[in-house]
Amino acid sequence: MTYPTNQGVPRALRMLHDRFGAFLVKGTRARLVAVGHLLSGNFLNALIMLVSVAMAARSLGPATYGVMVLVLSYNRVVERILRFESWQPLIRFAVQDENRASPRRMQRLYCYGLMLDMGAAALAAVTAIALALLLGPLFGLKPLHIQLVAIYSIATLFNVAGVPVAALRLSGQFKMLAYAQVAGNVLRIFFALFCMISGAGVLGFMVAWTAAQVLGSLIVFWTGFRALRAMGIANPLHAKLKGLTTDFPGFFGFACSTNLSLTLRVITTEADSLFVGALAGTSAAAVYYLAKRIAKVAMQVGAQVQAVIYPDVSRMWAKGNLRGxxxxxxxxxxxxxxxGILMLGGGWLIGPLLIRLGPGEAYSDAYVLLLTQLFAVMLLLHAAPSRSAMLAMNQSWHVLAISGLGTAIFVVVASYAVPRYGALGGNIAHVVLGIVEAVLMDIFWLRKSRRPPVAANAG
Structure with a gap:
């Protein structure tokens, strides 16, 4: 007796093979290795950072630690409003020219980015101090705490990371990028331990945070310039400044648009702590900030994994490789x-233990805030590759428009929810923001990436 041959199974297997083969495009293995380095480096970095945060929170208590939170958040808001994320336009312009540009032209391109970074860092440091003197009371800062702002402004002055980050990412040195700041955060633990034992108070912890941040920035700067030398690009500081704007038309506009997008994100990532502190007090701000710092482990993963694909997708789009x-x-x-799913599950299982062993029982309310914030982070993680894709398409102004809409909705939701639900209202606003950005960015980049390669090259 003979049985009919089942042709459906081989056909289904071939279909799965074709689909899987399309998904694993060229460079997948190298990309996953880079992601692995970034994940391991960022988990280690985040764990080290959480240890120092827990020491400060436990030693100072919610009210005083809340003051430190407000100072850190205020400085970061000012810095990120004025700072240019020059690594994004640097990567885009370098990728466009890398097959035909001379090392001298690349040196001038990096010089352009470096001048923007240095000018913005100096302006941010001075502005933070000046505004604190004038407007500090609006953010809950007393005259006694203005000196804390001045101390941390030193870290802002040294935060010139655009050129080094672009160099490390374009040269594929993701392992170096992932571990570069670990040394600074290790030092932060020793400083925090000393402050905790000696009872140095909020002033001592602020000095510790500043010193660690400065060290981390210097390490990144040094490794980035080593990457430039390895690529055969001379020191950007030795390039002539004359004619930079005319040699690279559109660079400043692209940098401005990405900076505006960053400014909008600052409202939802840093200024929200100031908002919670103003409406609910420094203790609420401390608990809210602590939950965000724990959730930021996942957010940093998203930001660094995004860094892996941005140079790749920029090259693919420039070459018209829409499939890849x-x-x-x-x-x-x-x-x-x-x-994101693993982070949320881990937070649900060990969140209470993590809080109890770290900052202490005084911060037990952070558990619910942590789970809500992790859900919001899952949505923002999903939107991160979409953002990279849109920037590679030269759609930075559309990114800005979506970010602006999401931020406006965030402010409306937070203004309603924080007075009613306290710090939890800020987390609810983050969830709404994540939904808006994830959905709109997916719709945009998926539709536009269906265009033929000729249209893609036209950008």
Whole structure:
């Protein structure tokens, strides 16, 4: 007796093979290795940072630690409003020219970015002190705490990371980038331990945070310039300044648009702590900030994994490789979805223990805030590769428009929810923001990436 051959199974296997083969585009293995370095480095970095945060929170208590939170948040708001994320336009312009540009032209391009970074850092440091003197009371800062702002402004002055980060990412040195700041955070632990034992108070902890931040910035700067030398690019500080704007038309506009997007994100990532502190007090701000710092472990993963794909998708889009462009973006979105789910599950299982052993029982309310914030982070992780894809398409102004809409909705929701639900209202606003950005960015980049390669090259 003979049986009919089942042709459906081989056909289904071939279909799965074709689909899987399209998903694993060229460079997948190298990209996953880079992601692995970034994940391990960032988990280690985040763990070290959480140890120092827990020491400060436990030693100072919610009310005094809340003051430190307000000072740190205020400085970061000012810095990120004025700072240019020059690594984004640097990568885009370098990728466009890398096959035909001379090392001298690349030196001038990096010089352009470096001048923007240094000028913005100096302006941010001075502005933070000046505004604190004039407007400090609006943020809950007393005259006694203005000196804390001045101390941390030193860290702002040294935060010139755009050129080093671009160099490390374009040269593929993700391992070096992942571990560069670990030394600074290790030092922060020793400083925090000394402050905790000696009872140095909030002033001592602020000095410790500043010193660690400065060291981390210097290490990143040094490693980035080493990467430039390895690529055959001379020191950007030795390039002539004349004619930079005319040699690279559109660079400043692109940098401005990404800076405006960063400014909008600052409202939701840093200024929200000031808002919670103003409406609910420094203790509420401390608990809210602590939950965000724990959730930021996942957020840093998203930011660094995004850094892996941005140079790749920029090259793919410039060459009209739409298949690789779409597959790479979807691939990283799937990986980040898994990371987000694991983070949320881990927070649910060990969150109470983590809080109890770290900052202490005084911060037990942070558990619910942590879970809500982790859910919001999952949505923002999903939107991160979409943002990279849109920037690679030269759609920075559309990114700005979506960010502006999401920020406006965030402010409306937070203004309603924080007075009614306290710090939890800020987390609810983050969830709404994540939904808006994830959905709108996905719709935009998926539709635009269906265009033929000729349209893609037209950008």
């Amino acid at each position: 462009f779409r597959a790479t973006t979807l691939q990283v979105q799937a990986a980040l979805a898994l990371v």
